[in-house]
Amino acid sequence: MLRLGRVNRDLCPVEIPENQEDVVCLIWLDSNMNNSKDYFVMQETLLELNPDVRLCTEVNQCIDLIKTLIHKRIVIIVCGDLSYEIVPDIHMFRSIVAIHIFCIDRKLHEPLLDKYEKIVEIFTDRQSLLESISETISFIEKQIYAFNLFGQKQKSVRDPPRGSASFLWHHLLIYVLRQLPQDEQSKKDMLDKCIDYYRDNKRELKKIQQFHQMYTSDKAIQWYTRDCFLYRLLNRALRTEDIDLLYSFRFFIIDLCNQLENNDCKRKSNKTISTLYRGQRISK
Incomplete structure (x- = not known):
């Protein structure tokens, strides 16, 4: 493993x-x-x-x-x-x-x-x-x-790539979701949706319970990259542009965006040190 x-x-x-x-x-x-x-x-x-x-x-x-x-x-x-x-x-x-x-x-x-x-x-x-x-x-x-x-900071919504309707849709929706309150009710809405979807899957229900008991906001990337209900359902919602399902995931989307932005800031703050140490520009 x-x-x-x-x-x-x-x-x-x-x-x-x-x-x-x-x-x-x-x-x-x-x-x-x-x-x-x-x-x-x-x-x-x-x-x-x-x-x-x-x-x-x-x-x-x-x-x-x-x-x-x-x-x-x-x-x-x-x-x-x-x-x-x-x-x-x-x-x-x-x-x-x-x-x-x-x-x-x-x-x-x-x-x-x-x-x-x-x-x-x-x-x-x-x-x-x-x-x-x-x-x-x-x-x-x-x-x-x-x-x-x-990671919304990587590109400007004002300068999207060609064929950008989907790009704009995703980023504007994510922007709106991030303005919504992140509280216990938003967490409950997400978990209720996941439990209902995986009601016949004991393995995923166990992972949902683990999330409920152990999740903290600094573990958003770790949970997203696991092979579990979060990655599957969230990507399904994005792929199908299911607004209701994405709204249910607002609790997690906010944490994921925040952690990605924090990581981006850390990379930028370490950029000078890394460049000097290696003596040349290293691919980021």
Whole structure:
């Protein structure tokens, strides 16, 4: 199971390109990469998980590549042989979201896991590695989607992209929802709607109960990116432009917008420090 707490939460670039496709880049660094059938199958599987896959066999080659990937959120697989050499050099890159170490001897690389928080896990079998990568990419895509949709400061409503009717509809509606009171009644309205929708699903009802008991406003992004009722119902409401359902989610939408904006402010306040530390502009 992917330990999402170790995945870099600063997933969204400060400047997001108009073409949102392929924001996630998957890099595979392996010094033993060759044309064998096993490596070919692995490459094909990675391409199924993410359309943008880059292959590297040398540390310097990989670092140079990372520096060129502007506006990317990078997930990297590092072979055990090169992990101690490259992880210290790339860990502070803001574009690096998650590091997966793939090796034969887990114990040999455990000191890295304790020292570098972006290392998701150390894997010794391919299936577990691929499952973790799939979960990581899904997590990133959900948060980028939330940032694009709810992070209103990234674009001006006065200067929307072409074909912008849906853009304006979403942003104006979200603006209106954020003016409404956020109280216990708004929370109850949302949970009642969720309970009614999932009344025959014991698993989701349990998650709804957990939300009721444990949710705090600073956990909005964490809850939105979970595979649960919130993400499914909220995205359904947005996709179908269901105003009644979106109104029911006003309690959560307000928290999600606020947390995304707070994260954006933190990124901007850290921008100068990060640039000076690396000695160049790093993709945000």
